[in-house]
Amino acid sequence: MMMIKFILNGEHVEIESDPSRRLLDVLRSDFNLIGVKEGCGEGECGACSILLNHHVVNSCLLPLGNIINQEIMTIEGFKTTKRYQIIEQAYIDAGAVQCGFCTPGMVMATESLLHMNPSPSDFEIKIALSGSLCRCTGYNMIIEAVKIAAERGEGLW
Template sequence: MKIEFYLNSHLVVVDVDPMQSLLHTLRGTMNHNATKEGCGEGECGACSVLFNNRLVNACMMPIGQVQGGDVMTLEGLRQTEKGQCVINALLEAKGVQCGFCTPGMVLALYALLEVDANPTEQVIRTAISGNLCRCTGYGMIVEAAKIAAQKGEGLW
């Protein structure tokens, strides 16, 4: 089935099984590999993308559901000023270690800052609670969110 949607602000058309996951389509069919497969069950957040400006697990979303929608991955987000703000804040706070969770974390922090430009630590921790990180202990990621909020003042 032909599925038409916007990927990182560009109209794309893929011819795939509509029940194939968005994750499999992004990685396998479209060669967008920043989105990672972790658990494959929607529990780890490694596959997080923005769908119509909402954070979703791409492993759980059938590609047929994105028809006519807007998908943003790390590849697209890093081309934006806001995306760069979040990425740079993670680097500054040393919130990147192995890097496996990083694409999902960037998208989670971006989604948070879009709705709350000055979040509290508890709000940040809640916003990233769907993203598992085995390396950082989350403290540095929380710090990165605070840095992004401060340095991105006026962006959000």
């Protein structure tokens, strides 16, 4: 057990825990942030995607010991931003959400992309979302949603 400090959704937090635990478990069980989903548990599906210092990362592969003093953002924290509102509306308008299980991860991957590259090409969008699986939409609507968000949110990223 070890005292581990990090920044979670903009707030300084600390937790007495085993540093080998998956961040996914810590977020869901200790902080009740259940927008972070467990799909495959081995880095293939992206449902557990969170932001580590603004970059998308699979929280199922991230041991707690690797995030000391780092900034973690989950869908719950991101929800309070203007950028989230733009992405959310774009996903709704493009029909990019069906069952919704992949959506929090897709949204975090979208934010990670637009943070680095505010006007991505189709190819860059596909690479950015390539770690997230969606079994409902066939992806075209999600790619469309990212394009709509980039257009409407011009200047926000």
